[in-house]
Amino acid sequence: MPYTPELKELIKRVEATRAERVERKKRGEEVPFLSLDERKERLNFHPDFKEEGRRPLQVGPSKGYAIAHEIADVLEATSRVAPDKIDLSTPAYSTDVLIIGGGGAGTSAALLAQEHGAKVIMATKLRHGDANTMMAEGGIQAASKGDKDSPYFHYLDVMGGGHFTNVPELAETLVKNAPDAIRWLEHHGVNFTKDADGRLATIHGGGTSRKRMHYAADITGAEIMRTIRDEARNRAADIQVLEFSPAVELVLNEHGHCAGAVLYNMETEEYFLVKAKTVILATGGCGRLHIQGFMTTNHYGATADGIVLGYRAGVPVAFLHTVQYHPTGVVFPEQAEGILITEKFRGAGANLVNVEGNQFVNEREPRDVEAASIIKECVHDGKGVPTPTGRLGVWLDSPMIEMLEGEGTVRREFPGKYILFKRYDIDITKEPMLIYPTLHYQNGGLDFQPNGATCVPGLYVAGEVGGGIHGANRLMGNSLLDIIVFGRIAGASAAEFAKNAFKDGALHLDHVVAYNKEVVASGSADGRVSPMLIPMYTDERVRERQLTAHYVGNVR
Amino acid sequence: MATTTAPEVKAETIPIYIMGKRYDVPDTLTIMKALEYAGYQYIRGCGCRGGVCGACATVYRKAGDYKIRTGLACQTVVEPEMYLTQIPFYPANRASYDFESLEPTPESIYKLYPELFRCVACNACSKVCPMDVEVLDYISALKRGDIKAAAEISFDCIQCGLCASRCMGEMAQYHIAQLARRLNGGKLTPKAQHLQEICAKIEEGAFDGTLTELKGLDKDALKKLYTEREMEPAMAHDSWKPKSSVGLA
Numbered sequence: 001m002p003y004t005p006e007l008k009e010l011i012k013r014v015e016a017t018r019a020e021r022v023e024r025k026k027r028g029e030e031v032p033f034l035s036l037d038e039r040k041e042r043l044n045f046h047p048d049f050k051e052e053g054r055r056p057l058q059v060g061p062s063k064g065y066a067i068a069h070e071i072a073d074v075l076e077a078t079s080r081v082a083p084d085k086i087d088l089s090t091p092a093y094s095t096d097v098l099i100i101g102g103g104g105a106g107t108s109a110a111l112l113a114q115e116h117g118a119k120v121i122m123a124t125k126l127r128h129g130d131a132n133t134m135m136a137e138g139g140i141q142a143a144s145k146g147d148k149d150s151p152y153f154h155y156l157d158v159m160g161g162g163h164f165t166n167v168p169e170l171a172e173t174l175v176k177n178a179p180d181a182i183r184w185l186e187h188h189g190v191n192f193t194k195d196a197d198g199r200l201a202t203i204h205g206g207g208t209s210r211k212r213m214h215y216a217a218d219i220t221g222a223e224i225m226r227t228i229r230d231e232a233r234n235r236a237a238d239i240q241v242l243e244f245s246p247a248v249e250l251v252l253n254e255h256g257h258c259a260g261a262v263l264y265n266m267e268t269e270e271y272f273l274v275k276a277k278t279v280i281l282a283t284g285g286c287g288r289l290h291i292q293g294f295m296t297t298n299h300y301g302a303t304a305d306g307i308v309l310g311y312r313a314g315v316p317v318a319f320l321h322t323v324q325y326h327p328t329g330v331v332f333p334e335q336a337e338g339i340l341i342t343e344k345f346r347g348a349g350a351n352l353v354n355v356e357g358n359q360f361v362n363e364r365e366p367r368d369v370e371a372a373s374i375i376k377e378c379v380h381d382g383k384g385v386p387t388p389t390g391r392l393g394v395w396l397d398s399p400m401i402e403m404l405e406g407e408g409t410v411r412r413e414f415p416g417k418y419i420l421f422k423r424y425d426i427d428i429t430k431e432p433m434l435i436y437p438t439l440h441y442q443n444g445g446l447d448f449q450p451n452g453a454t455c456v457p458g459l460y461v462a463g464e465v466g467g468g469i470h471g472a473n474r475l476m477g478n479s480l481l482d483i484i485v486f487g488r489i490a491g492a493s494a495a496e497f498a499k500n501a502f503k504d505g506a507l508h509l510d511h512v513v514a515y516n517k518e519v520v521a522s523g524s525a526d527g528r529v530s531p532m533l534i535p536m537y538t539d540e541r542v543r544e545r546q547l548t549a550h551y552v553g554n555v556r
Numbered sequence: 557m558a559t560t561t562a563p564e565v566k567a568e569t570i571p572i573y574i575m576g577k578r579y580d581v582p583d584t585l586t587i588m589k590a591l592e593y594a595g596y597q598y599i600r601g602c603g604c605r606g607g608v609c610g611a612c613a614t615v616y617r618k619a620g621d622y623k624i625r626t627g628l629a630c631q632t633v634v635e636p637e638m639y640l641t642q643i644p645f646y647p648a649n650r651a652s653y654d655f656e657s658l659e660p661t662p663e664s665i666y667k668l669y670p671e672l673f674r675c676v677a678c679n680a681c682s683k684v685c686p687m688d689v690e691v692l693d694y695i696s697a698l699k700r701g702d703i704k705a706a707a708e709i710s711f712d713c714i715q716c717g718l719c720a721s722r723c724m725g726e727m728a729q730y731h732i733a734q735l736a737r738r739l740n741g742g743k744l745t746p747k748a749q750h751l752q753e754i755c756a757k758i759e760e761g762a763f764d765g766t767l768t769e770l771k772g773l774d775k776d777a778l779k780k781l782y783t784e785r786e787m788e789p790a791m792a793h794d795s796w797k798p799k800s801s802v803g804l805a
Contacts, residue, residue, distance in 0.1 A: 001633075028789055036779060130603035130611055146754040148796060151763045152803035153785060155770055160782040168771040176767065179754045186747065188655065189738030191707060198746030202794070209785045211794075217711065222608050226715060227741070230734050234652050244599060266599045299604040335586050335633050339606050349790065364790070404791075415712055419688065420607060423631060534598070542595035556597050 001333045002425035004388055007434070013357030014395050014432050021351055021359065022403045031362040039369050045380065046372040047292050048322050048472075058522040060515070061316040067444075070289040071320060074308050077528035078516045080248050080552055081271055083509035086262055088251065091275035095121040095240070096498040097491070098261060098274050100247045100306065101282035103131025104221070104480065105463025107228045108487025109280050109494070110239045116495030120239045121274055122232075123263050125246035125301045125533060129229045132284050132299055132464065133483060136221025137342035137416065139213035140185075140484070141477035142178035144200055149210040151175040158478060161207040161366045162443075162471020165319070170469040173450040174478065174485055181484040182214055190227045191216050203347045205476035206327075207366040213477045218342055218414045221480055242274075246305060246533055249512050250279060250313045250459065254505035258313065258459035262509075266533070266555075275507070277498035278458040280490050281306040282483075285442035285464040288535040291323055295338030296439040305531035306465035310446040312515045315454045318467040319444025324474055327352075327370035329438025331393035333424045338438045341417060343367075343476040345396055345433075348413065349404045353395040353432070354383040360394075368473040371437040378436065385434060395432040402429055441479060443470050452490030458497055462490035529553045570636040587614055587629035587640060601644035607631045610716035613686060616640035626686045626718055646717040648728030653735070660743035662701035669732045672698060674725030681719035681729055687712045691719045691729050698736060706733060707740035754805075762805040 003011065024030075034042060043049060056066045059076055097113045099106045102124025110120045122128070143149040154175040159166050182200070186192060192214050193201040202211045216223035232239050247261040251273065260275040283306030287298025296302070311317060328341040346352070346363035352370075354360050354377050361373035374394055378384030384392030401410050410429045411418050421428045444467035452460040463483040470478060519525045529552060536554040543549075549556055569580040572590060581590040588602060603611030612629035619637035629642055651668035658664050666672060672695065681691035689712050697705035710733035720728040757763070770778065786798045798804070 026791065028791060030790065036783065126603055127609075127611060130609050134609045135604045135606050144748065144751045144754055145794075146750060146757060146805055148788065148798055148804070150754075150766075150804050151758065152766045152770065155767060156778075156782050156785055159778060164775050164778055164782075172767050172771055176758060176763065179751055179758060182748075183751050183755055186751065187742060189740070189742030191711070191737055191741035191745070192748075194745060194748065196746075198748045199750060199794075200748045204788070204790060210788045211792075219608060219712070222714070223711075223737075226734060227738060230738060231655060233650065234655060236652065297606065299606070299609070300598065300602045334584055335589075336631075416608065419712070420631070537589070537592040538595060538597050539593050542593075546595075 003431065007332070007385070010355060010385055011431060013355070014353050014397055017353070017357045018397065018400060022400055025349055025404060031359050033362050034365060034369060042369055042372050042376065045376040046368050047294070047325060050292070053292050054321060058524040059518045060311050061314055065317065065321070067317070067320045068291045068323060070291045071286060071304060071307070073528060074289070074304050074530040074532055075311055076519060076522070076524035077530035078519050078525055079512050080529045080531070083249070083512040086271060086273065086509060088273060088507040088509070090273070091260065092272040093121055094275045095119050096277050097280065097494045098123065098276035099280045099282055100261060101131070101284060102128040102241065103282065103284055103463065103483065104133030104225055104228065105483035105487035106280070106282035107225070107232050108484050109282055109462050109491030110232050111228065111235070112488045112491030113495040114235050114238045116492050118495035118498055121242060121276070122239060123242045123245045123247055123261070123274065125244065125266070125305070127243050128241045129225050130299055130301065131225065132302060133221045133225045133480065135297065135299060135340060136480050137218045137340060138205065138344040138347070139203070139215035139220050139477045140182065140480040141205065141208070141212050141475070142182045142214060142481060143175065143210070143212055144179050144182055144214065145202065145212070149212055151178070153209050154178060154212065157208050157475060159471070161475040162473050164471070166471030167468035169450045173489070174469050174482060177485040178481055181481060181488070184488070185224060185227070185484065188227055188231050190224055193217060203344065204364060205343055205347050206364050206370060207475045213344070213347060215344065218344060218416045224480060246531070247309060248531060249509060250309050251507050251509060252313065252511055253507050255503045257457045257503060257505070259507055277502035278460065278494040280452070280460040280462055280494050281310055281446065281465050282462045282487065283465050287439045291439055294325065294437070294439040295329060297326055297329055297338055297340035298439070300534065303532040303535060304442070305533065306461070307445060308531045310454065310459065310461065310465070313456050313459065313511050315446045315456055315459065317444060318447045319472060320442070320467060322443040322472040323439065324367055324441035324443050325371040325437035326440035327367055327374055327437050328396055328435040330433070331391050331436040332387045332434040334389055336420065336424070339420070340438065340440070341396060341433055341435055342414070345398055345401070345414065348401045350400050351397045353397050355385045356383060366473055366475060374437055387434065391436065393434040393436040396435045397432045398428045399430055399432065441474055443467065443472060443474055451493045452486060453493060458502065460490040460494045462487045570634065572634050573639040575641050576639065581634055583634060585634055587627070587632050587634055588612060590634045591629070601629065601642040605630045608714055610714035611644060612642060613716035613718045614640055614642045615718070624684065626684050628686050643718065643721060646721045648717055648720045648731060650728065650731040655738065655742070658739070660703065660739040662698065662703065664739070665698060665703070665732065665735060668735065669727065671725060671727040672732060674727060675699065676724050678724050680722040680724065684718045684722045686716065686718065687714055689713050694733055694736070695729055698732065703736050704740050704744060706736040710737060757805045766803060
């Protein structure tokens with residue numbers, strides 16, 4: 001639906017200040033960036049800092065650590081299926097490397113594991129490629145231009161964005177391998193935006209000191225995902241993909257090695273065993289847990305399954321008390337709620353503007369600072385723009401980009417978003433977008449090493465499921481980078497482990513039995529089971545009438 | 557464990573027909589949310605919920621209208637008297653190839669996908685595309701041998717498969733387009749020289765010293781360097797150079 005007459009009236013205030021804002025931008029006059037102290041103060045408005053939003057975990061290796069209730073809910077839960085019911089004597093599949101998750105990290109890992117001689121099975125809950133990677137828009141960071149940038153500056157930016165809490169070795173691994181990750185993607189045929197000589201186009205993102213955001217129009221993640229997925233399909237003889245088959249437990253063996261997983265066929269409702277010499281968790285994040293009731297940019301399957309599996313097997317969690325709210329999610333029209341508006345709009349110069357038509361923050365602050373500023377403006381300062389359904393938002397002034405970079409720029413650089421809004425009769429080359437922070441990324445996750453290893457031998461992690469690289473806050477463009485860099489590393493490490501370090505032995509689920517006991521003893525589970533697998537969106541009134549339906553967690 | 561964030565629905569309800577069966581749903585919902593409102597739980601046919609993954613391709617007609625319409629269930633708002641079905645999967649032929657050795661020529665594509673020439677230019681593919689990709693145009697570009705044009709025209713493709721479902725020539729256009737884009741991005745477009753250069757320097761260990769130094773700094777020293785780092789101005793040209801060469805190779 002197009003903007004209502006009331007909203008159109010408010011847009012006039014944005015238009016009234018636009019010419020002057022554009023002129024200021026052209027003169028290089030920016031709203032000053034907040035100092036480190038001012039950032040700290042501003043973050044008090046961030047949802048992470050709400051004490052009532054979290055609670056200490058009562059079970060598991062990170063017992064006592066306070067994290068969001070919604071994540072605690074899936075960790076303080078028993079297994080979906082009683083461990084003694086699973087037949088561990090007859091695996092349905094055996095392989096060298098089992099990868100759980102079919103997004104960008106899992107697929108990169110599959111390609112590298114295969115190149116290191118491993119047979120791979122990739123199990124994914126939805127289809128291969130249905131993942132947050134596909135939805136990433138803005139770009140991928142790397143210090144690719146040596147005359148003005150380097151891993152040194154990239155490192156500083158990563159650490160500053162994460163409030164200097166990041167694990168230094170992980171941040172170093174990320175920035176040092178970044179240019180090679182871009183080269184690898186270029187080699188496999190990703191169509192990055194380039195000039196005629198092949199020089200990569202790069203722009204700023206929030207918190208970058210140098211323009212190092214590479215992109216493929218505004219569907220960078222989709223372009224990367226479909227390209228590497230295509231390559232994985234070329235290697236189908238060695239990389240077998242099991243779709244609609246999420247893992248519900250990791251399996252260990254008598255030597256304490258992770259040696260497979262119990263999968264669940266979502267369509268036939270069977271549980272079955274995959275035996276492996278090593279396992280990589282690449283299950284992504286948790287947006288569909290709707291932390292603190294926030295809308296989310298995440299795909300349907302982002303329910304923190306990997307965190308649950310790894311935690312039950314004994315891997316502690318780190319940085320999970322911080323969750324990223326992307327500053328700019330669609331808040332109007334209602335039908336598109338939560339959908340990501342890439343940070344690239346702000347990188348290209350679009351201001352954030354309040355109900356009065358005034359700027360209230362520099363548009364290139366790190367994400368948590370930017371999101372906190374928007375929440376403060378709307379909720380605390382009363383300067384939000386009201387939507388017809390009673391939500392609040394602020395304007396993202398996309399038409400500015402046309403004035404700064406020339407007519408036609410928005411359509412050329414943001415075709416995906418142009419089409420999205422056109423469907424609702426909103427022309428973003430002429431009208432601003434109404435946005436509000438939306439749950440976007442799990443900054444933290446399972447504790448792991450720069451080579452992808454966890455404290456459980458044979459268990460590796462890659463991508464959003466791991467925690468530490470980004471500290472307390474990830475910068476734009478470092479997630480696509482993370483999944484490629486650490487996906488490739490985990491794939492290679494796991495294949496080497498399978499070749500050289502794996503010890504075969506009797507399989508067991510003792511850790512699940514023990515965990516279930518601990519959960520029950522703590523009284524924290526309240527009948528919950530996990531992993532969640534899919535969110536619950538069936539209307540409550542329908543569920544009340546489903547008198548013979550049987551739900552295990554959210555799955556019917 | 558309800559995780560819905562849907563606001564209390566106060567909108568008007570309208571009749572829609574899911575695979576021919578009537579349900580009354582609020583008129584503000586997308587097709588996807590309408591199915592969930594009606595009581596369906598998605599396993600297939602739902603992916604990103606943001607219009608880019610191609611999982612929820614939907615075909616519908618309006619009562620009394622012969623026209624076939626399409627949309628993505630997660631993006632399309634319901635309309636009264638809509639008769640719809642989702643097509644979560646459609647069989648498609650995909651050629652397997654060794655990308656390393658494949659020549660970036662039209663002939664490579666013709667060999668892998670000879671069915672390309674079964675196209676009768678009926679344009680059903682373009683008409684059915686929920687992303688408004690001019691499918692026929694890129695197929696025609698490939699028949700002319702223009703891989704670059706095909707890569708560009710097909711760029712917004714989300715590989716939902718609706719084009720393949722309607723093709724009289726029975727080809728899977730979107731797989732052919734994927735091959736064209738990879739050949740374009742990986743072999744026809746010039747490689748980024750600056751990328752090769754910095755990768756070589758990293759491999760030589762040019763940054764090992766400075767990074768080790770940075771890792772060893774305490775928080776305050778790191779904060780100082782961070783605060784003082786020179787910022788590339790927003791409107792600076794790509795040829796901008798920092799004043800200091802500290803940290804560069």
